Amino acid sequence: MKNTYKLGELQKLILISCIFIFLYFLPVEVLKFRNPLYEAFALVKWYAREHVLLCLIPAFFIAGAISVFISQASVLKYFGAKANRIIAYCVASVSGTILAVCSCTVLPLFAGIYRRGAGIGPATAFLYSGPAINILAIIMTARILGWQLGSARAIFAVIMSIVVGLLMNAIFIKDEKNRQEAVNFSLDESEKVHPIWQTSLQFILMIAFLVFANWAEPKAGIYGLWRNIFQVKWLLSGLSLFGLFFMLKLWYTEDEIQIWVEATWSFAKQITPLLLIGVFIAGLLLGRPGQEGLIPSRIVSTLVGGNSLGANFFASIVGAFMYFATLTEVPILQGLLNSGMGKGPALALLLAGPALSLPSMLVLKSIMGTKRTVVYVTIVVIISTICGIFFGNMVQ
Numbered sequence: 001m002k003n004t005y006k007l008g009e010l011q012k013l014i015l016i017s018c019i020f021i022f023l024y025f026l027p028v029e030v031l032k033f034r035n036p037l038y039e040a041f042a043l044v045k046w047y048a049r050e051h052v053l054l055c056l057i058p059a060f061f062i063a064g065a066i067s068v069f070i071s072q073a074s075v076l077k078y079f080g081a082k083a084n085r086i087i088a089y090c091v092a093s094v095s096g097t098i099l100a101v102c103s104c105t106v107l108p109l110f111a112g113i114y115r116r117g118a119g120i121g122p123a124t125a126f127l128y129s130g131p132a133i134n135i136l137a138i139i140m141t142a143r144i145l146g147w148q149l150g151s152a153r154a155i156f157a158v159i160m161s162i163v164v165g166l167l168m169n170a171i172f173i174k175d176e177k178n179r180q181e182a183v184n185f186s187l188d189e190s191e192k193v194h195p196i197w198q199t200s201l202q203f204i205l206m207i208a209f210l211v212f213a214n215w216a217e218p219k220a221g222i223y224g225l226w227r228n229i230f231q232v233k234w235l236l237s238g239l240s241l242f243g244l245f246f247m248l249k250l251w252y253t254e255d256e257i258q259i260w261v262e263a264t265w266s267f268a269k270q271i272t273p274l275l276l277i278g279v280f281i282a283g284l285l286l287g288r289p290g291q292e293g294l295i296p297s298r299i300v301s302t303l304v305g306g307n308s309l310g311a312n313f314f315a316s317i318v319g320a321f322m323y324f325a326t327l328t329e330v331p332i333l334q335g336l337l338n339s340g341m342g343k344g345p346a347l348a349l350l351l352a353g354p355a356l357s358l359p360s361m362l363v364l365k366s367i368m369g370t371k372r373t374v375v376y377v378t379i380v381v382i383i384s385t386i387c388g389i390f391f392g393n394m395v396q
Contacts, residue, residue, distance in 0.1 A: 009265065009269075012269055013265070013269075016268070016269065016272055016273070019276070020048055020052060020272075023044055023045050023047075023048040023276070024045070024048045024049055024052075026041060026044075026045045026048075028041045028042045028045055035287065035291065035292045035293065036283075036284050036285070036287060036292065036293040036294045037284065039283045039284065039287040039288055039291050039292065039293050040280045040281070040283035040284035040293075041280070041283070042283065042288055042291075043279055043280070043282065043283030043287075043288050043323070044276060044279045044280045044283060046288070047275075047276070047279045047323075048276075051104065051105070052272075054213040054214055055105050055210070055213075055214050056104065056105055056108075056272070056275070057268075058206065058209055058210040058213070059105045059106075059107075059108045059109060059210065060108050060264045060267045060268045060271075061206060061260075061264050062108070062109055062112070062203070062206050062207065062210065063108035063109055063111055063112035063263075063264070063267045064112070064260050064261070064262075064263035064264030064265075064266070064267060065112075065202065065203065065206065065260060065263075065264075066109070066112030066113060066116060067112050067115060067116060067263045068256070068259050068260045068263050069194060069199050069202065069256075069260070070116065070199065078091070079092070079113060079117075079118035079119055079122040079123065080117055080118065080119055080180060083119070083122070085121075088119070088121075088122040088125075089121070089122060089125055089161075089162050089165055089166070091122075092122045092123075092125035092126040092129060092161065092165060093125050093129050093133075093158050093161040093162050093165075094129065094133065094158065095126050095129050095130055095133075104275050104279075104323075104357065104359055104360055104363070105130075105131075105210075106126075106127060106130035106131050107127075107271055107275075107360055107363045107364070107367070108267045108271060109126075109130065110123060110124075110126060110127040110130070110367070111267060111271070111367045112267070113126065114367065114368065115367075117180070119169060119176060119180065120165075120168050120169055120172050120175075120176050120179075120368070120372065121165040121166060121168055121169030121176075122165055123165075124164055124165050124168045124376055125161045125162055125164060125165030126161075126165075127355075127364075127376075128160065128161045128164050128165075128355045128380065129157070129158070129161035130355075131354045131355050132157040132160070132161065132351065132354050132355040133154070133157045133158060133161070137329070137330065137354070138150055138153055138154045139226075140218075140330045141153050141330055141350065144330055144334055145330065145333060145334060145337065145346070148343070148395055149343060149346060149347060149350070152347050152387075152391050153347065153350050153351070156347065156351055156387045156391070157351060160351060160380075160383055160384070160387065163383060164376070164379050164380060164383065167379050168372070168375065168376060168379065171375055172372060172375075194251065194252075198247070198251055201247060202244065202247060202248075205240045205241075205243045205244040205247070206240075206244060208236070208237075208240040209237050209240040209241050209244070212229070212233050212234075212236040212237040212240060213233070213234075213237040215229055215230050215233040216230070217230050218230060270363075270366060271363050271366075274359065274362040274363045274366060275359045275360075275362075275363060276359075277359075277362065278323075278357070278358045278359025278360070278361070278362045278363070279323055279359050281358055281359075282321065282322060282323040282357060282358045282359060283323075285321070285358075300314075300318055300336070301336060301340060301341065304318075304336065304341045304342065304345040304346075304349075305340045305341060305342055305345075306342050306345075307342045307343075307344040307345070307388075307389060307392030307393065307396065309385070309389065311342055311344070311345045312344050312345050312348045312384075312385045312388035312389050312392070313348075313381070313385045314345070315341075315345035315346070315348040315349040315352075315384075315385075315388060316348045316349065316351075316352040316380075316381045316382075316384040316385045316388065317352075317381060318349065318353075319348065319349035319350070319351075319352035319353030319356065319384070320352045320353070320356040320357075320377060320380065320381050320384075321356075321357065321358045321361075322353060322357065322358075323357040323358065323359060324353045324354050324357065329349070329350060329353050329354055333346050333349065333350065336349075342392055343391065343392055343395050344388040344389055344390075344391050344392020344393070344395075345388055345392070346388075347384075347387060347388045347391045347392075348384045348385055348387065348388030348389075349384075349388075351380075351383075351384040351387055351388070352380055352381055352384040355380060356377060356380055356381075361373060361377060364376065
């Protein structure tokens with residue numbers, strides 16, 4: 001029976017690997033058909049090349065490590081129903097300054113803490129802040145789009161992450177009470193964990209690899225620490241990976257590593273297919289940056305001028321469904337602003353875009369259910385719209 005199970009899991013791994021290899025080497029350049037189907041295949045190929053190996057897979061391993069090496073009691077202590085709310089929301093709201101991940105990469109990390117018992121409030125605050133509060137993206141926004149938009153993005157994103165978490169907790173407070181009771185009931189007090197300094201070092205090294213391996217080259221005019229780190233990014237990534245392998249060999253048993261790999265695989269097989277399908281659909285509808293999908297970009301440019309409720313709401317909706325890789329939202333917005341987009345709708349898109357995408361919605365549905373996903377997306381869109389209107393009136 002166990003061998004049959006392993007064979008079935010191996011078949012799934014081979015299938016997902018074959019699909020990834022196909023997408024990675026997909027010869028879209030020689031295909032005769034063009035937009036929007038071409039854009040769908042081109043976007044999913046770009047995603048496979050740029051985000052799977054160095055971004056998504058490390059995130060799966062971090063999520064697996066959360067579910068195996070971080071005790072359930074610790075998650076409940078800092079993010080559960082009885083946790084100190086100030087600490088829980090403060091930590092969750094600034095996580096993006098460390099992770100610098102996109103809306104898809106944060107999903108395995110969110111799933112890890114949510115399934116270990118984190119409350120819906122702190123967990124969704126973390127889910128929003130992970131991709132929304134990216135220091136380099138904020139610096140680029142201020143540098144390219146102006147200090148007003150850069151400052152507003154930083155301030156409103158932190159505030160939004162807390163408000164989103166508090167609203168999710170308030171809306172689902174009864175459901176959360178039942179879920180937390182079930183988590184407490186199933187809590188294994190005899191759960192064996194490593195010393196906190198070992199676990200902390202493990203996560204520091206994994207997050208360091210994730211951050212440095214995906215450190216983007218700064219745009220022209222941005223110098224200093226960011227460019228210096230970019231120049232040695234592979235050295236820092238390699239040292240992080242070497243340190244991780246060394247500590248695993250020194251302190252962890254083969255059984256622990258095997259359980260970790262199995263947990264990682266559990267996240268990967270659930271999330272990867274949904275993400276790829278979502279990226280394909282996003283490319284089909286909206287195209288890639290600078291390219292056309294089924295929805296022409298001129299319609300978007302026309303509908304986001306001024307600072308009306310409709311313009312801000314439409315910008316939030318477009319941002320919510322379109323897939324933005326880390327930092328790509330800045331040049332896209334630059335083009336839209338040059339085409340007449342208002343600054344209010346620009347901020348609305350900046351607040352909704354990096355934190356949401358159609359692929360992330362599909363995955364969230366499988367993690368926390370349809371109802372909670374719909375409410376989360378609705379809250380982000382509405383608050384982004386309100387922030388856009390408020391900011392637009394300020395700068396007029």
